[in-house]
Amino acid sequence: MHTSLRSLLLSVLLLSASCAPTVTSSVYRDPNMDFGAIQAVAVMPFQNLSRENVAADRVRDVFINRLLSTGAVYVLPVGEVARGVARTEIQAPATPSPEEIVKLATALKAQAVFTGVVREYGEVRSGNSAAGVISLSVQMMEGQTGKTVWTASSTKGGIGFWDRLLGGGGRPMNDVTRDAVNDVIQRLFK
Amino acid sequence: MGTVHAVSGSPGARHSVANSRGAHERWSVRGAVRALAMTLCACLLLSACAGPQERAGTAAPVAAERVRIAVFPLENLSGSGAPSREIRELFLARLQAAGFSVLDDDSLDRVMTRHRVRYTAGVDRDVALALKRDAAVEAILIPSLELFDETYPPKVAMFSRLISTGDSPAVMWIDGLGLAGDDAPGILGLGLVEDPSILAARAVDALVGSLVAEGFGARTHRADKGEPRKFRPKLVYRSDVLAPEKKYSVAVAPFFNKTDRKYAGEIIALHMIRNLMTFQNFEVVEPGIVRQELLRFRIIMTDGVSLPETETILGAVDADLVLNGEVLDYRDYRGPDGVAKVDFSVLFIERRTRQVVYSSYSQNQGDDGVLLFDWGRVNTAHAMASHMARAIGQKMLQAGQQAR
Numbered sequence: 001m002h003t004s005l006r007s008l009l010l011s012v013l014l015l016s017a018s019c020a021p022t023v024t025s026s027v028y029r030d031p032n033m034d035f036g037a038i039q040a041v042a043v044m045p046f047q048n049l050s051r052e053n054v055a056a057d058r059v060r061d062v063f064i065n066r067l068l069s070t071g072a073v074y075v076l077p078v079g080e081v082a083r084g085v086a087r088t089e090i091q092a093p094a095t096p097s098p099e100e101i102v103k104l105a106t107a108l109k110a111q112a113v114f115t116g117v118v119r120e121y122g123e124v125r126s127g128n129s130a131a132g133v134i135s136l137s138v139q140m141m142e143g144q145t146g147k148t149v150w151t152a153s154s155t156k157g158g159i160g161f162w163d164r165l166l167g168g169g170g171r172p173m174n175d176v177t178r179d180a181v182n183d184v185i186q187r188l189f190k
Numbered sequence: 191m192g193t194v195h196a197v198s199g200s201p202g203a204r205h206s207v208a209n210s211r212g213a214h215e216r217w218s219v220r221g222a223v224r225a226l227a228m229t230l231c232a233c234l235l236l237s238a239c240a241g242p243q244e245r246a247g248t249a250a251p252v253a254a255e256r257v258r259i260a261v262f263p264l265e266n267l268s269g270s271g272a273p274s275r276e277i278r279e280l281f282l283a284r285l286q287a288a289g290f291s292v293l294d295d296d297s298l299d300r301v302m303t304r305h306r307v308r309y310t311a312g313v314d315r316d317v318a319l320a321l322k323r324d325a326a327v328e329a330i331l332i333p334s335l336e337l338f339d340e341t342y343p344p345k346v347a348m349f350s351r352l353i354s355t356g357d358s359p360a361v362m363w364i365d366g367l368g369l370a371g372d373d374a375p376g377i378l379g380l381g382l383v384e385d386p387s388i389l390a391a392r393a394v395d396a397l398v399g400s401l402v403a404e405g406f407g408a409r410t411h412r413a414d415k416g417e418p419r420k421f422r423p424k425l426v427y428r429s430d431v432l433a434p435e436k437k438y439s440v441a442v443a444p445f446f447n448k449t450d451r452k453y454a455g456e457i458i459a460l461h462m463i464r465n466l467m468t469f470q471n472f473e474v475v476e477p478g479i480v481r482q483e484l485l486r487f488r489i490i491m492t493d494g495v496s497l498p499e500t501e502t503i504l505g506a507v508d509a510d511l512v513l514n515g516e517v518l519d520y521r522d523y524r525g526p527d528g529v530a531k532v533d534f535s536v537l538f539i540e541r542r543t544r545q546v547v548y549s550s551y552s553q554n555q556g557d558d559g560v561l562l563f564d565w566g567r568v569n570t571a572h573a574m575a576s577h578m579a580r581a582i583g584q585k586m587l588q589a590g591q592q593a594r
């Protein structure tokens with residue numbers, strides 16, 4: 001009797017454990033990278049997968065300003081990055097190859113290059129509720145090797161419980177964007 | 191009635207008189223408090239009817255001492271049709287009334303034709319020299335119309351700047367104003383303005399008044415007052431290289447316009463020029479000269495200004511900082527309902543260090559911080575952008591605030 005009860009409990013435990021979602025981190029950090037050695041970085045134009053035309057520009061702008069305001073690294077002016085891209089003849093600046101990263105970093109004298117993807121940006125609706133939502137991921141490539149040394153992603157905004165219950169709109173898109181960018185940058189310095 | 195009978199009566203009656211006097215005094219005190227409270231409520235309600243107004247300098251009766259001025263054609267940045275000729279005529283009339291000697295249109299046309307002047311939204315060295323030599327003009331006034339919306343409530347926004355003539359043209363004065371018909375509705379809507387030409391005339395009056403008061407004298411620095419917190423940039427980077435006590439000369443490179451609004455880049459550039467000029471620490475190079483140098487060196491900016499371009503521009507105009515940026519949203523609403531939106535970022539690169547010394551991102555909308563009765567609501571993108579630009583100047587000059 002005792003044995004069958006024990007085996008039943010064990011099977012329930014195993015079954016419920018299999019129902020739990022797989023928890024994976026949304027951050028990757030290369031353990032061999034010396035992040036303290038990075039002084040100047042270049043931020044490439046972000047890839048835009050959303051329907052909003054200026055989403056990538058907007059997010060890149062916020063990202064550059066936030067990164068500069070940390071005071072930890074110097075971000076090269078976007079015009080200088082554009083000049084570097086033109087000089088090194090990078091065909092797709094949003095998705096550069098490791099070789100192109102090395103060439104660009106050498107031309108700009110940057111220790112690292114950031115690329116990013118805006119996966120979602122805009123308003124989502126559900127019934128009477130509407131709210132801004134943003135989803136982005138950012139990668140950092142080492143300038144000497146072109147290797148990805150850090151990646152992070154963040155999703156912010158959307159319709160919450162209270163929005164659904166009371167209707168109305170969520171937070172402004174710009175606040176949500178700043179939150180998501182802050183979230184990503186905090187993961188860089190953790 | 192009882193009180194009257196008791197006046198000549200017994201001590202009890204006197205007591206009742208005293209009581210009634212006390213009651214009467216209490217009532218009069220209560221009445222006074224009530225009246226005061228009602229007045230206060232009325233004042234609060236009435237003040238809530240008035241929106242915040244952006245002010246240019248008001249007309250001051252200062253003699254313009256017959257200064258000879260040429261008024262360039264109105265630069266229409268509204269992106270739509272506007273009564274440009276009528277507004278320019280208003281400027282001419284008001285300037286003459288203020289005592290300026292205005293160069294007549296025929297003489298202006300002759301100089302423009304002789305020197306093949308096609309660009310009239312700025313002044314370069316050749317034009318400034320030609321007007322000084324050929325027409326004895328001491329200054330050039332460039333009016334720029336940012337917005338002319340005839341839909342009720344009408345909205346008008348404009349800038350105007352005065353540039354000296356001769357070898358080294360410089361911006362002597364610049365001001366701007368954004369007005370909406372429902373800025374100050376007042377009691378029963380008596381303050382509402384339905385005619386856009388009235389707003390345009392008010393704007394021209396205010397701008398000419400400001401020119402008379404400040405254009406030829408010492409610059410009055412209006413930037414001492416702190417801007418409301420809501421207009422401060424949302425993200426700021428400020429390098430320690432920027433010294434608050436030093437004087438900087440700024441060259442404004444074209445802003446990138448990523449909005450649907452035509453000329454939003456030019457408009458934000460004018461806002462920045464206007465508001466940087468209100469600080470003693472900044473001198474702004476006339477945009478016409480920067481444009482001339484960009485054309486001379488064939489500089490085409492694809493995505494912002496690069497370091498070699500910065501060096502070239504700053505060397506050519508002998509400035510310390512180059513200002514560049516992009517505009518992501520600049521929106522005025524039509525009709526009575528809606529909200530103005532402004533969203534832009536700026537970047538200052540220093541000549542000596544070749545580094546970004548200031549960078550910020552600003553974003554606001556007209557109803558930010560508005561809780562009751564539209565109190566604090568800003569009806570035009572012009573008025574909002576002006577506050578935001580001034581807040582940037584203040585942030586730049588704040589020592590010891592590297593990052594926020």
